[in-house]
Amino acid sequence: MAVINQAAAKLRAQLFDSDELIVCPGVQDGLSARVCLQQGFKNLYMTGAGTAISLLGMPDLGLTTADDMVRQASMLSSLDRSVPLIADIDTGFGGPVMVARTVERYILGGVAGLHLEDQVTTKRCGHLGGKEMVDVGTFVARIRAAREARERLQSDIVIIARTDALQSMGFEEAVSRLKAAVEAGADAAFLEGVKDREEMKKFTAAMAPTPCLVNLVPGGLTPLVNAKEAKELGYRIAIWPCFAMTHAYVAYQKAARELMETGAVTAGFTEKQKGEGEGEKAPGGVRELFELCGLSECVEFDNKMGGQTFSKGV
Numbered sequence: 577m578a579v580i581n582q583a584a585a586k587l588r589a590q591l592f593d594s595d596e597l598i599v600c601p602g603v604q605d606g607l608s609a610r611v612c613l614q615q616g617f618k619n620l621y622m623t624g625a626g627t628a629i630s631l632l633g634m635p636d637l638g639l640t641t642a643d644d645m646v647r648q649a650s651m652l653s654s655l656d657r658s659v660p661l662i663a664d665i666d667t668g669f670g671g672p673v674m675v676a677r678t679v680e681r682y683i684l685g686g687v688a689g690l691h692l693e694d695q696v697t698t699k700r701c702g703h704l705g706g707k708e709m710v711d712v713g714t715f716v717a718r719i720r721a722a723r724e725a726r727e728r729l730q731s732d733i734v735i736i737a738r739t740d741a742l743q744s745m746g747f748e749e750a751v752s753r754l755k756a757a758v759e760a761g762a763d764a765a766f767l768e769g770v771k772d773r774e775e776m777k778k779f780t781a782a783m784a785p786t787p788c789l790v791n792l793v794p795g796g797l798t799p800l801v802n803a804k805e806a807k808e809l810g811y812r813i814a815i816w817p818c819f820a821m822t823h824a825y826v827a828y829q830k831a832a833r834e835l836m837e838t839g840a841v842t843a844g845f846t847e848k849q850k851g852e853g854e855g856e857k858a859p860g861g862v863r864e865l866f867e868l869c870g871l872s873e874c875v876e877f878d879n880k881m882g883g884q885t886f887s888k889g890v
């Protein structure tokens with residue numbers, strides 16, 4: 577089996593040959609992914625919202641292009657090919673031809689799973705107001721195009737259908753859209769913006785036996801249940817988009833404010849080994865970040881290949 581397909585097969589097996597909850601921390605760039613891999617997560621989730629923020633410095637308003645998303649998803653998939661990545665593919669970026677093309681590019685980039693939604697292409701974060709939907713036929717055509725791309729490349733990529741219809745069209749219509757998507761080839765279902773535990777339970781029961789995904793957005797519409805509770809509510813996949821990015825934002829602010837106000841950066845680095853608070857690790861210097869990102873492995877690889885790049889040390 578081609579290496580790019582292994583992660584997809586692994587994700588598919590987790591989904592259909594076990595009943596474990598697939599826990600996916602949201603990552604949006606190399607650093608966030610490296611940290612989650614370091615912590616031992618077995619799966620990752622590429623957040624489109626986080627990608628818009630970190631790559632473009634823009635809100636989640638459908639501004640990332642297919643190229644932006646393909647590049648980021650492929651990079652994230654490449655960091656550890658044994659760890660499946662589920663990636664946001666938004667609306668698929670156009671009609672069926674474009675959706676199929678983008679899905680193929682995700683597959684070739686090594687992405688293991690994706691979620692494809694029914695918002696209009698000028699979409700927005702599912703937890704914002706005023707969302708507009710395409711009609712169900714257009715949504716089903718998107719899913720069918722994704723399935724066709726999967727078949728063309730004989731891939732195991734997991735297709736997760738997402739509907740944003742709950743807020744404007746109600747529960748029944750949202751579930752019926754997801755059922756139509758499953759009929760058209762989706763493997764799993766994602767009801768965006770579900771608002772309480774009762775609705776969560778009702779949703780997973782209504783979709784059974786199709787596996788369901790829950791989206792746990794900080795400050796969003798959905799209660800932030802923990803992994804154990806998500807499983808008890810009947811979910812099989814849980815994603816936490818932007819979960820650490822909100823903390824990173826505060827940390828950036830703090831350091832930037834210090835530099836702005838004092839003209840210096842004093843927050844403990846490793847040479848000082850001073851934590852910021854109880855049980856908190858002092859931030860390491862840039863070398864620690866390079867190590868996180870594979871500095872030693874790069875040096876070792878160069879040596880092993882007979883390269884001279886690091887013969888004077890690094």
Ligand SMILES: C[C@](O)(C(=O)O)[C@H](CC(=O)O)C(=O)O
Binds near residue numbers: 626664701791817
């Ligand atoms: C899941 C989502 O599509 C994402 O991009 O991560 C977003 C999350 C967010 O905006 O924080 C969404 O729910 O629309």
